[in-house]
Amino acid sequence: MLHLHSTSPDRWLRQVEENLNTILIDHAHCEQKAASTAMNLMFEYVENEALTATMTEIVTEELEHFHMVLKLLKERGIRFIKLKPGTYGRQLKALCRRQEPHKAMDHLLVAALIEARSCERFVLLRDHLDDRELSEFYGSLYESEARHHATYVRLAMDYGSQEEVGARLDELATAEAEIIAAGYEQPRVHS
Amino acid sequence: MLHLHSTSPDRWLRQVEENLNTILIDHAHCEQKAASTAMNLMFEYVENEALTATMTEIVTEELEHFHMVLKLLKERGIRFIKLKPGTYGRQLKALCRRQEPHKAMDHLLVAALIEARSCERFVLLRDHLDDRELSEFYGSLYESEARHHATYVRLAMDYGSQEEVGARLDELATAEAEIIAAGYEQPRVHS
Numbered sequence: 001m002l003h004l005h006s007t008s009p010d011r012w013l014r015q016v017e018e019n020l021n022t023i024l025i026d027h028a029h030c031e032q033k034a035a036s037t038a039m040n041l042m043f044e045y046v047e048n049e050a051l052t053a054t055m056t057e058i059v060t061e062e063l064e065h066f067h068m069v070l071k072l073l074k075e076r077g078i079r080f081i082k083l084k085p086g087t088y089g090r091q092l093k094a095l096c097r098r099q100e101p102h103k104a105m106d107h108l109l110v111a112a113l114i115e116a117r118s119c120e121r122f123v124l125l126r127d128h129l130d131d132r133e134l135s136e137f138y139g140s141l142y143e144s145e146a147r148h149h150a151t152y153v154r155l156a157m158d159y160g161s162q163e164e165v166g167a168r169l170d171e172l173a174t175a176e177a178e179i180i181a182a183g184y185e186q187p188r189v190h191s
Numbered sequence: 192m193l194h195l196h197s198t199s200p201d202r203w204l205r206q207v208e209e210n211l212n213t214i215l216i217d218h219a220h221c222e223q224k225a226a227s228t229a230m231n232l233m234f235e236y237v238e239n240e241a242l243t244a245t246m247t248e249i250v251t252e253e254l255e256h257f258h259m260v261l262k263l264l265k266e267r268g269i270r271f272i273k274l275k276p277g278t279y280g281r282q283l284k285a286l287c288r289r290q291e292p293h294k295a296m297d298h299l300l301v302a303a304l305i306e307a308r309s310c311e312r313f314v315l316l317r318d319h320l321d322d323r324e325l326s327e328f329y330g331s332l333y334e335s336e337a338r339h340h341a342t343y344v345r346l347a348m349d350y351g352s353q354e355e356v357g358a359r360l361d362e363l364a365t366a367e368a369e370i371i372a373a374g375y376e377q378p379r380v381h382s
Contacts, residue, residue, distance in 0.1 A: 032234055035250075039230060043223055046271050052261065056254045059226075063247045070243065080237050 002116035002149055003169055006177035012121070012191060013128055019187035020131070021078050024069065026188045028080055030118065031066035033089065034148075035059045037111055045104060051155050058148060065141065072137065088190035089114065091179050095172060101159035108159070109169050112152035113176045117190060119145035193307035193340055194360055197368035203312070203382060204319055210378035211322070212269045217379045219264065219271055221309065222257035224280065225339075226250045228302055236295060242346050249339060256332065263328065279381035280305065282370050286363060292350035293359075299350070300360050303343035304367045308381060310336035 016023050035058075042055035073080050092113065096106035122142035129135040156165045184191035207214050226249075233246035264271050283304065287297035313333035320326040347356045375382035 028237075032230075032237075036230060036234070039223075039227060043227070046219075046223075046273060049261075049265075053258075056258060059254060060251055063250060067244075067247060070240075074240075082237060 002119055002146065003113070003153070003173050004116050004120055004177065005173045006180055008117075008121055008124055008180065009183070011183060013124060015187040015191055016125070016129075020129075020134070021076070022083070022187045023189060024073055024076075024078060024134075025080060026083055026086075028066055028069040028073065029083060029085070030189050031062050031069060033085075034114070035062035035066065037114075038062065041107060041111070044107075048155075048158060051158070054151055054155065058151070061144060061148075065144070068137070072134075083188075084186065086184040086186065086188035086191050088179055088184065088188070092172070092176060095175055105156045105159040105165060105168060106172070108152045108156040109165070109172050112149045112156070112169070113172055114190070115145045115149040115152060117176065117180065118142075119149060121189060193310055193337065194304070194344070194364050195307050195311055195368065196364045197371055199308075199312055199315055199371065200374070202374060204315060206378040206382055207316065207320075211320075211325070212267070213274070213378045214380060215260065215264055215267075215269060215325075216271060217274055217277075219257055219260040220274060220276070221380050222253050222260060224276075225305070226253035226257065228305075229253065232298060232302070235298075239346075239349060242349070245342055245346065249342070252335060252339075256335070259328070263325075274379075275377065277375040277377065277379040277382050279370055279375065279379070283363070283367060286366055296347045296350040296356060296359060297363070299343045299347040300356070300363050303340050303347070303360070304363055305381070306336045306340040306343060308367065308371065309333075310340060312380060 038055040038058040042052050042059075045051050070080060092110045093107075096110060097103055119142045122138040122145060125138035126135050126142065129138070153165070153169065156169075159165075160168070180190075229246040229249040233243050233250070236242050261271060283301045284298075287301060288294055310333045313329040313336060316329035317326050317333065320329070344356070344360065347360075350356075351359070371381075
């Protein structure tokens with residue numbers, strides 16, 4: 001259902017366990033980026049009424065999550081600082097084609113895959129974290145990531161047939177799995 | 192209270208009257224840009240807790256207004272299309288200093304002035320438009336612009352003394368009045 005071509009390697013869970021505070025800070029940045037992505041899509045495709053309406057909901061929801069993470073950081077005395085972003089998002093965005101309608105389709109599918117990977121990882125965090133509060137927190141978040149994933153895939157269908165979208169999602173999911181397999185040396189939500 | 196150094200020229204009201212549909216479309220874009228500005232400030236100054244909290248509220252509110260304008264456009268059968276943006280915002284942003292904390296102060300004060308000018312013009316639209324629905328619409332919006340103006344000025348005080356902020360606001364307001372006086376050939380909310 002999430003269209004991912006791999007499960008996260010154990011290596012990632014070890015990165016998380018050893019750097020939980022950094023992962024939480026990065027998670028706050030991810031929610032900001034997700035809000036920003038939705039806002040940018042809304043700006044780019046103003047004439048798509050369904051997209052515009054849905055993106056507004058997603059912006060609002062991501063900002064709510066952002067504040068939930070900020071609250072957690074504050075309660076734990078972790079300072080919210082800037083982090084050098086991982087290369088995951090950048091590498092995925094580099095795969096997007098430049099010409100419309102492919103550009104729209106690809107950006108929506110990349111957003112869908114990022115949501116899918118977050119969902120998969122939030123479930124892992126729910127199941128593996130010893131910290132009960134965080135485990136419950138991630139258990140409360142993963143469903144919205146799955147919902148956003150489905151929303152982005154559905155919106156991509158405005159820019160191509162079901163077959164085209166399915167084939168492209170498959171290609172991008174293969175690339176996404178390779179990026180995840182290569183990893184990133186710093187601990188990040190998508191490292 | 193709005194710290195503006197000029198009132199809008201009659202020339203602008205004539206532009207509006209002759210191009211009401213374009214002004215409405217541009218208004219939708221302005222609400223998007225206002226949401227985007229608030230989001231970008233939130234991203235840039237993550238460590239400022241009050242700013243982050245307030246910016247989230249402003250993003251949400253601007254997106255609500257955006258949807259109100261979209262609804263008006265739809266009811267009137269006006270297609271929401273991209274418009275070449277006016278030079279107002281760009282010229283103001285070019286005045287922002289590049290080094291912190293001046294950069295933060297200036298971006299917040301420029302945002303404050305844009306809100307102030309919108310407020311002043313929405314009051315003019317309320318008072319001058321023959322179209323009763325639109326007149327009431329702008330009458331319902333101007334107060335939030337005034338509130339946002341005050342919020343941005345208050346947040347700027349985190350980046351300098353009251354005297355410094357007051358002096359800089361004065362300088363920027365002088366420049367803003369010059370940009371408004373020069374005008375823009377296409378009808379825009381800030382032309």
